[in-house]
Amino acid sequence: MKTLFERLVVILVLVVLSESVNAQWKLLKVGGEDLNAAVQLTDDKAFVIGDNGVMLATNNRGSTWVPFHLGVRSHLNSIKFIDDYTGFVVGDRGVILKTDSRWRSWDVLSIATNYYNTDVSFINELNGVVVGYKYLYNGDMPQSYATILVTNNGGLRWVEKTIPIIGKFNSVDFYDKDHAIAVGDAGLIAYTDDGGESWYMHRITARNLNEIKVCHSGLKVIVGDEGALYVAKDRYNQWANYSINRAYNLQSICLRGSDTYVLAGEKICFQNDGPVYLSVILESKELNDNWKLVFCDMAGRFNAINFCNFKTGIAVGERGTVAVHSILYIQDPVVISDKPEKVEIQNYPNPFNPATTISYNIPELSDVDLRIYDILGNEIAVLVNEEKPAGKYEVNWNASNLPSGIYVYQLRAGSIVQMKKMMLLK
Numbered sequence: 001m002k003t004l005f006e007r008l009v010v011i012l013v014l015v016v017l018s019e020s021v022n023a024q025w026k027l028l029k030v031g032g033e034d035l036n037a038a039v040q041l042t043d044d045k046a047f048v049i050g051d052n053g054v055m056l057a058t059n060n061r062g063s064t065w066v067p068f069h070l071g072v073r074s075h076l077n078s079i080k081f082i083d084d085y086t087g088f089v090v091g092d093r094g095v096i097l098k099t100d101s102r103w104r105s106w107d108v109l110s111i112a113t114n115y116y117n118t119d120v121s122f123i124n125e126l127n128g129v130v131v132g133y134k135y136l137y138n139g140d141m142p143q144s145y146a147t148i149l150v151t152n153n154g155g156l157r158w159v160e161k162t163i164p165i166i167g168k169f170n171s172v173d174f175y176d177k178d179h180a181i182a183v184g185d186a187g188l189i190a191y192t193d194d195g196g197e198s199w200y201m202h203r204i205t206a207r208n209l210n211e212i213k214v215c216h217s218g219l220k221v222i223v224g225d226e227g228a229l230y231v232a233k234d235r236y237n238q239w240a241n242y243s244i245n246r247a248y249n250l251q252s253i254c255l256r257g258s259d260t261y262v263l264a265g266e267k268i269c270f271q272n273d274g275p276v277y278l279s280v281i282l283e284s285k286e287l288n289d290n291w292k293l294v295f296c297d298m299a300g301r302f303n304a305i306n307f308c309n310f311k312t313g314i315a316v317g318e319r320g321t322v323a324v325h326s327i328l329y330i331q332d333p334v335v336i337s338d339k340p341e342k343v344e345i346q347n348y349p350n351p352f353n354p355a356t357t358i359s360y361n362i363p364e365l366s367d368v369d370l371r372i373y374d375i376l377g378n379e380i381a382v383l384v385n386e387e388k389p390a391g392k393y394e395v396n397w398n399a400s401n402l403p404s405g406i407y408v409y410q411l412r413a414g415s416i417v418q419m420k421k422m423m424l425l426k
Contacts, residue, residue: 035316049076062324090117109155121174133168150196175214183209223250257310264305351423354400369412
């Protein structure tokens with residue numbers, strides 16, 4: 001029991017210190033399938049795809065989701081749009097789908113079922129690249145080989161361009177008419193400077209590389225497992241290593257606006273009784289080791305993140321996890337006193353089930369307001385709202401009708417505000 005308690009305390013501390021528990025990210029659950037990719041098209045509209053042919057759309061920032069029946073049951077791994085009408089979806093067992101009708105209908109462009117397509121990138125309606133891997137038999141055992149497929153006629157015909165190499169590609173970015181970069185497992189990188197006709201390969205690390213993003217400035221950024229973060233400005237074979245803590249498995253990177261880099265993935269924390277997996281989102285204005293943890297939860301690994309502008313984005317991950325970002329969710333700012341030692345507040349036990357006692361101390365006659373909020377900033381309960389003389393007080397709070405999770409208790413005493421977090425564990 002002591003080991004379990006210590007593990008829970010560590011988890012709680014990680015969440016409390018993360019600065020992630022803020023109303024800019026609204027955590028949702030959309031079904032139970034793993035979600036592998038997402039695209040945020042406007043402030044309101046987004047699409048997500050995942051395992052077993054799942055595709056869902058929202059036009060109200062995730063309040064409601066509409067399923068699309070694509071006629072496939074394979075795992076879907078990537079979704080990209082090149083304009084308001086045209087988009088592509090790729091997945092396992094050769095799946096390649098295309099729409100040119102504002103998502104209302106999808107044409108099947110699929111290839112052989114031994115191809116497993118992980119990502120797609122089109123520079124225009126005709127020219128695109130699909131990467132992934134295929135299974136070929138080496139004797140009696142199947143072996144996976146990395147694949148790059150190129151089309152020059154909108155996906156009606158695909159030509160494989162790579163020599164056989166064991167492994168797989170995970171991501172590709174076709175960023176102008178001549179140039180594209182693909183990255184994959186065990187540090188594999190491939191690039192072309194002739195529109196995909198010829199490809200050159202090398203490895204830069206032993207770690208798996210999960211996504212490549214070419215920014216509008218021309219800066220090329222790769223993220224991967226064990227904190228892998230590599231940056232190149234010009235030449236493809238000169239990658240600067242900006243990797244972060246190896247506890248982070250980075251799955252996806254994007255830009256929020258024009259000057260903020262955003263990473264999504266998982267953080268692994270090891271305790272005596274095994275690993276703890278936390279879903280995380282990090283931000284930074286610079287590509288260095290100074291990343292701010294802006295979201296942290298035990299919802300499962302994030303697989304992809306995408307922003308359409310500075311204020312609106314979406315992240316998706318395991319077991320139907322969706323996190324929607326919008327500055328519209330920000331609550332009124334809370335001013336913290338520059339002398340917080342004048343007011344003390346604490347709850348015990350923490351973690352708790354189902355009740356906890358919140359103790360607080362006020363140094364002088366004050367209007368006191370004590371409230372409970374959930375992780376999204378929604379008000380749960382008002383425990384105190386009256387004038388009280390100086391002294392020490394205790395309030396019991398019973399959460400037997402609420403789900404497990406992180407809750408915030410906020411005390412206002414005159415102009416002074418104190419906030420702390422607690423964990424309900426059932």
